[in-house]
Every structure is written in structure tokens, then in C-alpha cells.
Amino acid sequence: MQTINIAIVDDHPLIISGLVAILRPYTQIVVRGTYTSAAGLLEGLKKDCPDVLLLDILLPDVSGKELITTIREAYPALRVLVLTSLDMPSMVSSMLRRGCSGYLLKGAPSNTLIDAIEAVHGGGEYIEPKLKEQLFQNFLRFKEHPRNQIVVPELTQREKEVLALIAAEYTTREIADKLFISYYTAENHRNNLIQKLDVKNTAGLIKVAIQIGLLS
Amino acid sequence: MQTINIAIVDDHPLIISGLVAILRPYTQIVVRGTYTSAAGLLEGLKKDCPDVLLLDILLPDVSGKELITTIREAYPALRVLVLTSLDMPSMVSSMLRRGCSGYLLKGAPSNTLIDAIEAVHGGGEYIEPKLKEQLFQNFLRFKEHPRNQIVVPELTQREKEVLALIAAEYTTREIADKLFISYYTAENHRNNLIQKLDVKNTAGLIKVAIQIGLLS
DNA sequence: TCTTTTCTCCCGGTTTCCCGGTAGACGCCG
DNA sequence: CGGCGTCTACCGGGAAACCGGGAGAAAAGA
Structure with missing residues (x-):
């Protein structure tokens, strides 16, 4: 032991x-x-x-x-x-x-x-x-009504898509191509994600996103 | 529903x-x-x-x-x-x-x-x-005897430290300073981690590390 | 002892990310 | 209508990450 x-x-x-x-x-x-x-x-x-x-x-x-x-x-x-x-x-x-x-x-x-x-x-x-369960319920409610920003910072649809692609190891360039948007736009979303989740870089972004249930 | x-x-x-x-x-x-x-x-x-x-x-x-x-x-x-x-x-x-x-x-x-x-x-x-439990047991055994490389790719002690610091949003430069090693060494560990976990970048590194229990 | 692994340090070059702006178009809501 | 938020696009510059090598020393195993 x-x-x-x-x-x-x-x-x-x-x-x-x-x-x-x-x-x-x-x-x-x-x-x-x-x-x-x-x-x-x-x-x-x-x-x-x-x-x-x-x-x-x-x-x-x-x-x-x-x-x-x-x-x-x-x-x-x-x-x-x-x-x-x-x-x-x-x-x-x-x-x-x-x-x-x-x-x-x-x-x-x-x-x-x-x-x-x-x-x-x-x-x-x-x-x-108990708290874990409540947290989960909050999360569910959040998903149903994106207006209730209780726990999870409110991400837009586009941001969630970009987040998923970042987690899937795509580069900004690839994300842009995949979503048919400009490289600059994709980068904007990326920066906004980092700001909203209050992290410093991609590593933190992925970690926090998983912790709060935005990624699996 | x-x-x-x-x-x-x-x-x-x-x-x-x-x-x-x-x-x-x-x-x-x-x-x-x-x-x-x-x-x-x-x-x-x-x-x-x-x-x-x-x-x-x-x-x-x-x-x-x-x-x-x-x-x-x-x-x-x-x-x-x-x-x-x-x-x-x-x-x-x-x-x-x-x-x-x-x-x-x-x-x-x-x-x-x-x-x-x-x-x-x-x-x-x-x-x-059942499988989850077995996986967990494997992981424990792996921790006790770093030899049993069954499931989790075998990371060295140093690599685990670097991984933790990457997840803590440190840059390679900062990691090097923190561990009192050269920038190049820290970068080596970083590259080795990416290779060992078979990912493409930091995003994948963090995601996979969490998935297989190397990070929480 | 020989081999393997780990940890260390190094280099040049390329790619990607990160930052801090600006700004137009659109839709929603008070 | 006017404001707010989103999505879009753009820019320049700096920092960091990624790649693919080489290489030596020390420790641990075979």
C-alpha cells in the first residue's frame, strides 16, 4: 500500500x-x-x-x-x-x-x-x-435552451463545430476548407473559443472542453 | 423527448x-x-x-x-x-x-x-x-509495472511530467525552464509524446491523454 | 558485456497558432 | 429604428509548435 x-x-x-x-x-x-x-x-x-x-x-x-x-x-x-x-x-x-x-x-x-x-x-x-448529477442536469437544460447560460460558457453553433474539428486534429486551414469559410474566419472562431473558455492555448482549450462536457 | x-x-x-x-x-x-x-x-x-x-x-x-x-x-x-x-x-x-x-x-x-x-x-x-473495469485494472498494473505495455502506450516519467505541463497550458519554453532542461529537450519530449500517442498535434495529444486516463 | 532505452542537447526549416485589431452583412429583439 | 450578437473576412507581426534529422552519456536489462 x-x-x-x-x-x-x-x-x-x-x-x-x-x-x-x-x-x-x-x-x-x-x-x-x-x-x-x-x-x-x-x-x-x-x-x-x-x-x-x-x-x-x-x-x-x-x-x-x-x-x-x-x-x-x-x-x-x-x-x-x-x-x-x-x-x-x-x-x-x-x-x-x-x-x-x-x-x-x-x-x-x-x-x-x-x-x-x-x-x-x-x-x-x-x-x-448529487452535485455531479445537478451539473449534468444543468448541462442538459443548457443544451435544450442555449439561452440558459448557467454553467457552461455559451458557444455558438459555429464555434462548437470549429471546436469539434480542432479536437479532431484539424489545422485552422483545414477547418476553413471543411466549413467553406475563410481561413481568417476559422481563426476568429478559434480565438473566440480560447477567450470564452478562458484558456491560453489549444491544449487548455481541449482540456477544458472535455472537462465541461463539450467534447467527449 | x-x-x-x-x-x-x-x-x-x-x-x-x-x-x-x-x-x-x-x-x-x-x-x-x-x-x-x-x-x-x-x-x-x-x-x-x-x-x-x-x-x-x-x-x-x-x-x-x-x-x-x-x-x-x-x-x-x-x-x-x-x-x-x-x-x-x-x-x-x-x-x-x-x-x-x-x-x-x-x-x-x-x-x-x-x-x-x-x-x-x-x-x-x-x-x-466489465470491460471498463478490466481496462482500469490493466492501467493499474501498468502503473505498478511499467513493463506491461498492454493498453496504454508506455510513457517515461519525464514524458508524463511534460505531458502534465502541456495540459497545464505551459509553452515548451516554460516547460524547459520549469524542469531545468534545455528547450530542445522539452521539445523532444513533446514530439515523442505526439509520436507515441499517435496524434498529430497538441489538441489530439490532450484529447487522447484524457481518454486513456493519463490526464484528468 | 552488449544492447536498448532514456534523457539530454542541438540544428534548420516550415507550419501553425496566437494576438489585437478593423469591418461589413444579417438577424433578432426591445 | 437602434443596438446587440453572430458570422463573415481581412491584416501584420510575433510566438510557438512541428518536423526530421544527429548525437552523446547514463542507466537498466538481456
Whole structure:
């Protein structure tokens, strides 16, 4: 059994000690550091080198939303398991887009916590089933009425087509030919996609598109 | 309830009529065309415009493996549900890599078939649970013993690191700096990844890596 | 020991992507 | 009608990716 090093950040010391107590019986999981603020975490991460981070969203200094972005940049290999009491599907998708590997509600039973940590550590993901389902429902509704821009950024029909072709490894030139539009137009759509999905390049585009269900 | 247009290709006419009979009670599913060969399918696809394609792998003229590649190129929006009697995990991963959205064994109960079609049509996927599990086990074994190159192309440690950074939207220059290696080395790894995963560019790299579980 | 693989570094050249604009045509809706 | 959004098209320039090689050192296996 491989040991899993974790770090915890949560603004309530009580919750932290609760988590530590829950995790203590599971010897394969080692808590390397606990923090009550984003600043403290960023300091401690350097020496802790955890595999998994339990992250609360509501923190005193920086929001977990911004924090996860910073962390993912600095430690791409670190898996982030969001552990929060915010049960909004929109928050799930938001955090997923920022690269978390799991989303768990506080109050989940301890064995679920263990399962989630192990899943996340093993390269999988664990999303609170209820929220996952709601997210999916939102997505369905979005598909039926493209007006309800709740979760997924609203892409136009043309943009979706271009996105599919990008994912199919076509170049902009080829996409243009295939859709009978100018090269410039195809490039426009491509740029708009990158803007709308808030990514930096094709790699991010594909990754995010898959994460939010625009691609399979 | 949205209607789902499907096409079927299978070398046995009996299976086709069986499928049609199974699907008839489900009025939301409309069979637009049935074919017993790849050539026939490619002809008929033009006018059928189905949403979902039920695809057998063993066909008289072309293997389903090659066929799916062709189809995905020509109709990126078309969802392919593989329906076969080949219960090899390696075939599942192979077809997934080529862009199918589902993998079902012949002999699955009819409600499973319906579920799969609807899942696939709705942007999801449906993989025969048993095979999915086996695939996952293979993957685990692969992780423990990097020697068993059964399903997933064997990536070196360094390549995995580079892959993760590519997915994190870093440029080659940034990856090189981050790993303390030369720009050329980072680019080598990038090129090797593209070769090993048999893709054409970064878009394909990310997509395939996610599909086969190298990225989340 | 010999071979294979991995990781490293290098080069020149081509293609593609990314950015930040501008701008006209069309349709929809208040 | 006037505004908004989409789709279309265009431009220039810079950055990045892609290709196809060569090549050496070190580690791991056969």
C-alpha cells in the first residue's frame, strides 16, 4: 500500500483537527501539513510536497478559486480535492475548470473522504454525486435552451463545430476548407473559443472542453 | 423527448433486424439506415445524417478500426457506439482512442442498449462495465509495472511530467525552464509524446491523454 | 558485456497558432 | 429604428509548435 501525503487548508482549526482525527486510523494517509490561510499554505507547500491537497474555498485571505489556479501553476502534479460546504453545481464546474480533481462536501462520511482521497491520488476524480448529477442536469437544460447560460460558457453553433474539428486534429486551414469559410474566419472562431473558455492555448482549450462536457 | 436518429452497420442481416426490432418500441429512436458493409455505410451516411452510429468491428470489407477513423474525420459530430462481440479490453481502448463514445457487447439487454444510445447521444459515454473495469485494472498494473505495455502506450516519467505541463497550458519554453532542461529537450519530449500517442498535434495529444486516463 | 532505452542537447526549416485589431452583412429583439 | 450578437473576412507581426534529422552519456536489462 502506497502512502499518500496530504496537506489541508481550511479556515476553521476545528475542522482541521476533525479531519486529522478522521484520517489518523488510515495509516496509508499521512498529513504533512495543515494551514488556515492561503498564504500559510503557499509557504508550507514547498517543504511538505504533498500528493493531495484538501482545499476549502472560503479562506480568510484569498478565495480558493484564485488559490487553486496559483497552486496548479506551481505544482501541476499536485491533486486538489476541494472540501467545502458550498453545494452549488456552478462552484463545482468552476473549480473543475480550474483543475481540481475532486469535490467533496463537508459532512461527507469518513469512508467517502478516504475513497475520494485515494481516487484523486490514483489519477481519478471524485465529485459529490448529487452535485455531479445537478451539473449534468444543468448541462442538459443548457443544451435544450442555449439561452440558459448557467454553467457552461455559451458557444455558438459555429464555434462548437470549429471546436469539434480542432479536437479532431484539424489545422485552422483545414477547418476553413471543411466549413467553406475563410481561413481568417476559422481563426476568429478559434480565438473566440480560447477567450470564452478562458484558456491560453489549444491544449487548455481541449482540456477544458472535455472537462465541461463539450467534447467527449 | 428529443428524437435520436441512428444508423446501424453490421455484417449479419439477422443482427440488424434484431436490433431494429428491439428499438422499434422506443419511439424516440429512429433508425435511419442499416448497412452490412463499410462501403454501404459511407454511401448512406450522406443522406441519413444520423446522430448516433451503431458500429460492428468485424465487417466484410474494412475493419471497424479503420472505418471509425474515417467516419470521425468526415463526421466529427456523429457519435459512434461500438456494438460488438469482441470482449477484449484492448479493443475498447483502441476504439476509444479512435473516438468512439461507447462500447457495448452484443447480448447486452435491450434496456442497456437504449441507455447506451441515449447516454452517447447526450454527450456522455457508455462502456461495458466489465470491460471498463478490466481496462482500469490493466492501467493499474501498468502503473505498478511499467513493463506491461498492454493498453496504454508506455510513457517515461519525464514524458508524463511534460505531458502534465502541456495540459497545464505551459509553452515548451516554460516547460524547459520549469524542469531545468534545455528547450530542445522539452521539445523532444513533446514530439515523442505526439509520436507515441499517435496524434498529430497538441489538441489530439490532450484529447487522447484524457481518454486513456493519463490526464484528468 | 552488449544492447536498448532514456534523457539530454542541438540544428534548420516550415507550419501553425496566437494576438489585437478593423469591418461589413444579417438577424433578432426591445 | 437602434443596438446587440453572430458570422463573415481581412491584416501584420510575433510566438510557438512541428518536423526530421544527429548525437552523446547514463542507466537498466538481456
